[in-house]
Amino acid sequence: MCSGGDLIVNLIEYFVSNFTFILGYTWDHIKLVGLAIIIAIVIGVPLGIYCSVNKYAASTILQIASIMMTIPSLALFGIMIPVLSLINEGIGTLPAIIALVLYSQLPIIRNTYTAINNVDPDIRDAANGIGLTTFQRLIKVELPNAMPLIMAGIRTATVLNIGVGAIATLIGAGGLGGIIYQGILRTNNTMILAGAIAVAVLALIADLFLRLIENLFTPKGVKK
Amino acid sequence: MIHFNDVTKIYNSNVKAIENMNFTVEEGELVIMLGPSGCGKTTLLRMVNQLESITKGDIMLNGKSVWHSNKIEMRRNIGYVIQSNGLFPNMNIEDNAMIVPNLLGWDRKKMRDRFNMLMELVGLNPDEYRKRYPHELSGGQQQRVGVARALAADPPVMLMDEPFGALDPIIRTHLQEEFLQIQKELKKTILFVSHDIDEAVKMADKIALLKGGKMMQYAEPARMLNKPANSFVAEFVGQDRVLKSMSLYTVRDLANALTLKPVIESPDSQNINENLSLRVAISKILNQEADQLIVENDNGTRKGSITLDLIEQFLHREIKESV
Numbered sequence: 001m002c003s004g005g006d007l008i009v010n011l012i013e014y015f016v017s018n019f020t021f022i023l024g025y026t027w028d029h030i031k032l033v034g035l036a037i038i039i040a041i042v043i044g045v046p047l048g049i050y051c052s053v054n055k056y057a058a059s060t061i062l063q064i065a066s067i068m069m070t071i072p073s074l075a076l077f078g079i080m081i082p083v084l085s086l087i088n089e090g091i092g093t094l095p096a097i098i099a100l101v102l103y104s105q106l107p108i109i110r111n112t113y114t115a116i117n118n119v120d121p122d123i124r125d126a127a128n129g130i131g132l133t134t135f136q137r138l139i140k141v142e143l144p145n146a147m148p149l150i151m152a153g154i155r156t157a158t159v160l161n162i163g164v165g166a167i168a169t170l171i172g173a174g175g176l177g178g179i180i181y182q183g184i185l186r187t188n189n190t191m192i193l194a195g196a197i198a199v200a201v202l203a204l205i206a207d208l209f210l211r212l213i214e215n216l217f218t219p220k221g222v223k224k
Numbered sequence: 225m226i227h228f229n230d231v232t233k234i235y236n237s238n239v240k241a242i243e244n245m246n247f248t249v250e251e252g253e254l255v256i257m258l259g260p261s262g263c264g265k266t267t268l269l270r271m272v273n274q275l276e277s278i279t280k281g282d283i284m285l286n287g288k289s290v291w292h293s294n295k296i297e298m299r300r301n302i303g304y305v306i307q308s309n310g311l312f313p314n315m316n317i318e319d320n321a322m323i324v325p326n327l328l329g330w331d332r333k334k335m336r337d338r339f340n341m342l343m344e345l346v347g348l349n350p351d352e353y354r355k356r357y358p359h360e361l362s363g364g365q366q367q368r369v370g371v372a373r374a375l376a377a378d379p380p381v382m383l384m385d386e387p388f389g390a391l392d393p394i395i396r397t398h399l400q401e402e403f404l405q406i407q408k409e410l411k412k413t414i415l416f417v418s419h420d421i422d423e424a425v426k427m428a429d430k431i432a433l434l435k436g437g438k439m440m441q442y443a444e445p446a447r448m449l450n451k452p453a454n455s456f457v458a459e460f461v462g463q464d465r466v467l468k469s470m471s472l473y474t475v476r477d478l479a480n481a482l483t484l485k486p487v488i489e490s491p492d493s494q495n496i497n498e499n500l501s502l503r504v505a506i507s508k509i510l511n512q513e514a515d516q517l518i519v520e521n522d523n524g525t526r527k528g529s530i531t532l533d534l535i536e537q538f539l540h541r542e543i544k545e546s547v
């Protein structure tokens with residue numbers, strides 16, 4: 001075991017000398033999680049909106065999404081292998097993205113659903129009374145006012161996926177998990193720690209970045 | 225014109241909220257629906273713009289059945305104001321007020337002119353408020369914008385559900401008076417919900433008093449105060465109903481109905497304009513301990529004088545006559 005001081009020196013040395021190597025893994029990680037989140041938004045936000053207009057569907061959809069979250073990530077990756085092997089995609093990016101998309105659904109659907117339900121009923125009543133169609137009400141009133149909460153769901157999903165994405169390296173999807181995995185194989189603590197730190201920093205930066213986006217998309221009158 | 229034709233509303237197949245309602249709001253009239261909480265005022269109002277369905281009967285809006293109208297199109301032709309103003313937090317004041325014209329596809333220039341005109345009408349500076357957001361305004365200012373939004377596309381009919389109910393008394397009085405001025409000018413057909421008898425007496429052309437989903441009395445304010453149809457109405461309008469009714473008559477009404485007393489000159493005699501209410505007249509007599517007030521018209525011509533006796537005589541006559 002080395003002392004704390006040594007560890008930090010080693011870490012800094014590792015980051016400096018393997019800068020491009022880490023950057024490459026980081027970029028793979030961003031691509032993996034980014035693609036998964038975009039797909040997750042495209043599926044989850046409309047599903048959340050649908051839940052807000054159909055209460056029966058809502059309980060079923062939210063339950064399925066909750067169950068998805070309780071499956072351990074390693075098991076989910078494992079299940080994906082035999083299923084996707086049928087189309088020769090058992091390992092690699094596809095199963096990883098599918099798993100990440102599934103994990104993102106609960107925070108995205110639930111937040112979208114809650115956000116739209118939480119729009120002040122008087123505001124919805126005014127929108128109806130004034131003569132907005134259901135679609136106009138959604139686009140002009142409900143979604144803009146629901147934006148902060150929807151974005152919070154997307155942020156949660158992203159941070160979650162950056163963590164889960166590190167495990168996806170086990171099924172050959174690449175990303176920062178690769179550094180941690182190689183560290184484990186070589187019993188190189190510095191490498192393991194470097195990979196873990198890179199994942200954490202990426203999650204923090206992603207969160208910050210999404211807060212900026214949220215700020216951009218949230219109408220001025222809705223900000224607190 | 226809004227005509228209720230035997231309208232019944234039953235919620236969840238067991239709660240009877242409105243029962244066989246029949247009355248007409250004539251064109252250009254401001255009718256106030258009054259009654260205790262839960263008597264069905266909001267339900268009746270919301271059936272007009274079809275936010276609630278009608279269980280039985282029909283409502284005719286300017287001769288057209290609301291049943292058979294296109295809901296969206298119909299609602300854009302009805303001004304709708306609610307107690308909590310319902311402004312959209314995500315839109316600035318101009319976008320809020322101009323939402324209906326925007327949906328109707330007006331051009332920018334026309335919308336801007338309309339916004340400026342409406343803001344002046346409701347007593348707000350258009351340029352000061354244009355880019356502000358609802359949460360940056362006081363309750364009274366928000367409700368003014370709510371009224372401007374309802375008037376935006378110049379709808380012939382307005383539905384207002386306790387529009388000034390959430391405001392503090394001073395602001396409420398202000399807005400009531402301003403809105404009366406606006407109505408004098410615009411002559412909209414208005415159905416207005418209130419639970420405040422004073423508001424109704426002050427503003428309504430006619431009052432519809434409801435209880436348990438049924439009409440108790442539909443009459444002009446003075447008539448309702450002086451000749452309540454039953455004991456519920458009498459109790460609802462209050463023990464001081466005769467006193468309240470005095471604000472509804474002007475000195476001129478009295479002068480037209482009775483012969484004024486001759487003017488007796490004295491150093492402390494007071495004048496009163498014939499356009500002022502009897503309520504003002506009686507306060508003046510009591511406050512100043514004058515026996516009589518000299519009635520003048522706008523040109524300052526004296527028409528005679530009034531005394532407490534004469535006012536009392538007039539009220540007795542009105543109470544008897546409005547049978």
Ligand SMILES: Nc1ncnc2c1ncn2[C@@H]1O[C@H](COP(=O)(O)OP(=O)(O)O)[C@@H](O)[C@H]1O
Pocket residue numbers: 235236239240241259260261262263264265266267268
């Ligand atoms: N959506 C609804 N579902 C069931 N009952 C309702 C609904 N809205 C109102 N009611 C009932 O109908 C009656 C009239 O309510 P409402 O029109 O809101 O009265 P008001 O506006 O005079 O206070 C009340 O008994 C109320 O409980």
Ligand SMILES: [Mg+2]
Pocket residue numbers: 265266267
């Ligand atoms: Mg009500």
